[in-house]
Structure formats: structure tokens, C-alpha cells
Amino acid sequence: MSDNGFFRAAGISIQFGGIKALENVSLDVKQGEVHAIIGPNGAGKTTLLNCISRQYKADSGQVFFQGKNILKLKPHQVVSRGIARTFQNIELFKNMTVMDNMLLGRHSQRATGIFSDILFYGKARQQESDFRLKVEEVIDFLDLQAYRNRIINDVPYGVQKNVELGRALVMEPRLLLLDEPSSGLNMEETQDLAFWIEDIRDDLGITIILVEHDMRLVMDSCDRVTALDYGGVLAVGEPKEVVKNPDVVKAYLGE
Ligand SMILES: Nc1ncnc2c1ncn2[C@@H]1O[C@H](COP(=O)(O)OP(=O)(O)O)[C@@H](O)[C@H]1O
Ligand SMILES: [Mg+2]
Known part of the structure; x- marks a missing residue:
């Protein structure tokens, strides 16, 4: 230790x-x-x-x-x-927006089951709005506001690297x-x-x-x-x- x-x-x-x-x-x-x-x-x-x-x-x-x-x-x-990470070669969904890539990152740590996800009910609904708040927070933190609705393929390489960092940060x-x-x-x-x-x-x-x-x-x-x-x-x-x-x-x- x-x-x-x-x-x-x-x-x-x-x-x-x-x-x-x-x-x-x-x-x-x-x-x-x-x-x-x-x-x-x-x-x-x-x-x-x-x-x-x-x-x-x-x-x-x-x-x-x-x-x-x-x-x-x-x-x-x-x-x-x-423990969250980024990759040496950027691993993002190139045809999705900055915002959606970061929301996806966050989904890997949802605590609710598949049915409540589908029904979008109760705890899942609460979590969904928490996710968005967290993603918005990270977007602000990394100065990505101008790019939030842009497709990954259309943003500069440096911004893509930042989005990957952001996706790791939303995992808290x-x-x-x-x-x-x-x-x-x-x-x-x-x-x-x-x-x-x-x-x-x-x-x-x-x-x-x-x-x-x-x-x-x-x-x-x-x-x-x-x-x-x-x-x-x-x-x-x-x-x-x-x-x-x-x-x-x-x-x-x-x-
Ligand atoms: N999936 C893999 N299959 C075969 N060889 C690998 C694999 N991953 C890493 N290696 C080998 O392990 C060694 C260390 O690679 P890597 O960890 O990528 O080095 P670094 O990140 O320090 O440049 C290299 O010889 C590399 O070719
Ligand atoms: Mg390496």
C-alpha cells in the first residue's frame, strides 16, 4: 500500500x-x-x-x-x-455532437435498471436531469460552450481532445x-x-x-x-x- x-x-x-x-x-x-x-x-x-x-x-x-x-x-x-480515462487516439463518436458524446459517457455509470430507463420514470428521470446538469457543468469548466451542439468531426482536434477529457470528467x-x-x-x-x-x-x-x-x-x-x-x-x-x-x-x- x-x-x-x-x-x-x-x-x-x-x-x-x-x-x-x-x-x-x-x-x-x-x-x-x-x-x-x-x-x-x-x-x-x-x-x-x-x-x-x-x-x-x-x-x-x-x-x-x-x-x-x-x-x-x-x-x-x-x-x-x-477511475476514468482518456485514450491516446481519441475515442469519440465522430458523427455525434459534443454534448451527446459527453452524455453517453455519463450513462455508463447509471444506477437504475433497464426498465426504469425505458419508462424514464422516478429515479431514472431524476438521474437524467442530474446528468445534464453535470455535463453542463463540465462544458462550462472546459470552456466548451461554443461547441456543445457541433458534430465531433467538424470541431478542431484540440477541441476533440478536450471533449474526451470532459467525457471522463462527467464520470466524476x-x-x-x-x-x-x-x-x-x-x-x-x-x-x-x-x-x-x-x-x-x-x-x-x-x-x-x-x-x-x-x-x-x-x-x-x-x-x-x-x-x-x-x-x-x-x-x-x-x-x-x-x-x-x-x-x-x-x-x-x-x-
Ligand atoms: N494489444 C497488443 N498486442 C500486441 N502487442 C501489444 C499490444 N499492446 C501493446 N503491445 C506491445 O507492448 C509494448 C508496449 O506498448 P505500449 O504500452 O503501447 O507502449 P507506449 O505506450 O509506452 O508507447 C510494445 O512492444 C507494443 O507493441
Ligand atoms: Mg502509448
């Missing part, structure tokens, strides 16, 4: 064919921190997020979140425990997993992202695990870093220490 028992992945291993994508990887995240995962392409960063969110089934290891082992749960159960997570949120963003958009990361942590109280290539964003926005290479942990610590670590420097020289 980490010192406050918030999040700990321990001894995670997973193979694809003969390739050991992760071998005995551990990751400790304290409540309230922004924790970066860095490493060259193919290091296993996305695979680690996939094991946590249960898109992949780890061959071995454990993942504890708020005191409970979540490594046997289904992906939607991980979401209801309070305690822990947010972001896979390369700055990839494809210009400098101004990356600066905005840094502010949002700060606000998400400080105003919404959400802990963040951030897979990130942009070292400046890592230095500016992250409290601690875990560096991976070839499916193993190279270093863990504060950003300014980890970027000086000789093994980390060596791993990045090839890039």
Missing part, C-alpha cells in the same frame, strides 16, 4: 506473444498528486493504463484502489469505483488516467491543458496519472514521475530528479 493507501499497482506483468510488454511493474500514486508516467515509445505506458482500467487483463500482479483490489473488475466497474472520477493528452496540441493548447490539469486537481480534487511525452508539461505540472523502459520501471521520484537519472537519459537518447 502507498502511504495513504490511495492507489497502488504492484508486480504487474503482461505478455503479447513472446513480447513482455510489462514485467513486474509497480506504481504508487498518492491522493491529490499529478503523477506522470514517462518513457520512450513502446516502453509499456499505454499497456499499464490498459491494465489499470481493465481494457487488458494483466497476467499477474495486483491493483489496489482505495483499499480494494480492482484487478478482477470489468472496465465499467472500474469506472464506477471512480476520484482518479483520472490521461494517455498523452498533449499529443497533437499546439503550444497554446498545451499551456491551456496545463491549467486544466491544475484546476482538475485543485478545484475538483481529482488525482491524476498522466502518460506524457512533453517534458515541459511533466516538469511544470507533475508532482512525481515513474519512468518506464522495455516494460520495467527505471526510476521513480520528483520530475527534476528523474530527468537527470542516467538510466532515464540513456533511454531517451535513442529517440
Whole structure:
């Protein structure tokens, strides 16, 4: 367990064919921190997020979140425990509006049964209006008002990335997993992202695990870093220490 028992992945291993994508990887995240995962392409960063969110089934290891082992749960159960994520390649419904994409995200955590959904009655009706309020709140928070009724295909890439972030936020997570949120963003958009990361942590109280290539964003926005290479942990610590670590420097020289 980490010192406050918030999040700990321990001894995670997973193979694809003969390739050991992760071998005995551990990751400790304290409540309230922004924790970066860095490493060259193919290091296993996305695979680690996939094991946590249960898109992949780890061959071995454990993942504890708020005191409970979540490594046997289904992906939607991980979401209801309070872990939401975004993807390296945007996963949105391209022909639907910004608003509808965010409403869909929220539906994955409905507590009512299928019949009350169909009848749209009682608790379901109450939830529906709560959902919309939450989505509106997130749209305001991320400055997406101008795009709310636009089709995803018609909005700029940076806005699409933001909608994906919004879709994760409407799940009201305690822990947010972001896979390369700055990839494809210009400098101004990356600066905005840094502010949002700060606000998400400080105003919404959400802990963040951030897979990130942009070292400046890592230095500016992250409290601690875990560096991976070839499916193993190279270093863990504060950003300014980890970027000086000789093994980390060596791993990045090839890039
Ligand atoms: N579904 C998969 N099938 C086969 N190999 C995979 C799969 N997912 C990841 N890998 C392999 O695992 C290694 C780590 O990949 P990944 O986690 O995507 O790296 P990163 O996100 O650090 O760039 C790579 O060698 C990749 O090819
Ligand atoms: Mg990746």
C-alpha cells in the first residue's frame, strides 16, 4: 500500500506473444498528486493504463484502489469505483455532437435498471436531469460552450481532445488516467491543458496519472514521475530528479 493507501499497482506483468510488454511493474500514486508516467515509445505506458482500467487483463500482479483490489473488475466497474480515462487516439463518436458524446459517457455509470430507463420514470428521470446538469457543468469548466451542439468531426482536434477529457470528467472520477493528452496540441493548447490539469486537481480534487511525452508539461505540472523502459520501471521520484537519472537519459537518447 502507498502511504495513504490511495492507489497502488504492484508486480504487474503482461505478455503479447513472446513480447513482455510489462514485467513486474509497480506504481504508487498518492491522493491529490499529478503523477506522470514517462518513457520512450513502446516502453509499456499505454499497456499499464490498459491494465489499470481493465481494457487488458494483466497476467499477474495486483491493483489496489482505495483499499480494494480492482484487478478482477470489468472496465465499467472500474469506472464506477471512480477511475476514468482518456485514450491516446481519441475515442469519440465522430458523427455525434459534443454534448451527446459527453452524455453517453455519463450513462455508463447509471444506477437504475433497464426498465426504469425505458419508462424514464422516478429515479431514472431524476438521474437524467442530474446528468445534464453535470455535463453542463463540465462544458462550462472546459470552456466548451461554443461547441456543445457541433458534430465531433467538424470541431478542431484540440477541441476533440478536450471533449474526451470532459467525457471522463462527467464520470466524476476520484482518479483520472490521461494517455498523452498533449499529443497533437499546439503550444497554446498545451499551456491551456496545463491549467486544466491544475484546476482538475485543485478545484475538483481529482488525482491524476498522466502518460506524457512533453517534458515541459511533466516538469511544470507533475508532482512525481515513474519512468518506464522495455516494460520495467527505471526510476521513480520528483520530475527534476528523474530527468537527470542516467538510466532515464540513456533511454531517451535513442529517440
Ligand atoms: N494489444 C497488443 N498486442 C500486441 N502487442 C501489444 C499490444 N499492446 C501493446 N503491445 C506491445 O507492448 C509494448 C508496449 O506498448 P505500449 O504500452 O503501447 O507502449 P507506449 O505506450 O509506452 O508507447 C510494445 O512492444 C507494443 O507493441
Ligand atoms: Mg502509448
